[in-house]
Amino acid sequence: MMVLLIRLLILIALGLLIHLIIQYFRSPDRKLQIAKTANTFYLADEPANSQKNIQFVYKGCLFEGEKYIGVTEKAFEVVNIDVSARDTDELEGITRDDLYFMENELLNRYPYAAITWKYPINKLIITPVD
Template identity: 45%
Template sequence: MVWLIRLLLFALIIFLIYSIIKYILNPKRKLELAHEQKRYFFLDDQDNVRKNFLITYKGVLFEGEKYLGTTENAFEVISIFIWPHRVAALKGMVREDLQFIERKIVENYPNAKIDWKSPIKEFMEKSKKPETPFSEHN
């Protein structure tokens, strides 16, 4: 009977150690921690094209939807749509922040065309237009 209790206690300790390690290494937990600390974190399963990726940057959580298509040599992710989970969280973000996110996505998906959903789409399009200098009338 004593050996059975010791065996069960040993199994419980092993299970607790396993659970703690699994919790610490969980990518979702890392994403939530980075989101709370307003740091950059990219959570993606690149082997699963049907699964959306999540990016957190400066306290804003973005989700990206991947679309598979053909390139010259293979089937690759060729299109990505990105949107923020909460539009109100965008307050204070600037064009350079969004360009940083685009660069990080292109590092993982070099053949993908990135499209933002509203209101970021309008902001990025407005920022791409060259400004025309004021002309003086005499």
């Protein structure tokens, strides 16, 4: 009887260990950190959950977007996204074309959204092109 109980506990521990390993590799925070060190674009989002913020990385800078729901012609959709940089020191090297790329990626996922860039990113958009 004791041997069966120990075997059952070992199986439960192995199942828990496998579950934790799978969660670790599927973690969006881990994927964001990998993309940040690799200087690539990665967007972590749950489109079905409108209350959860968007997080994305581009050129080593971590951005966060707040989604707001509104009414479109056919349904309730995300109609506004306010994007800000988590650390403004990481914005060095980001150009206007990079902002257009990120805005295009967000509009591909949320076609009815108006993207608003928060300070200091909005200053780059407002300044005239040379």
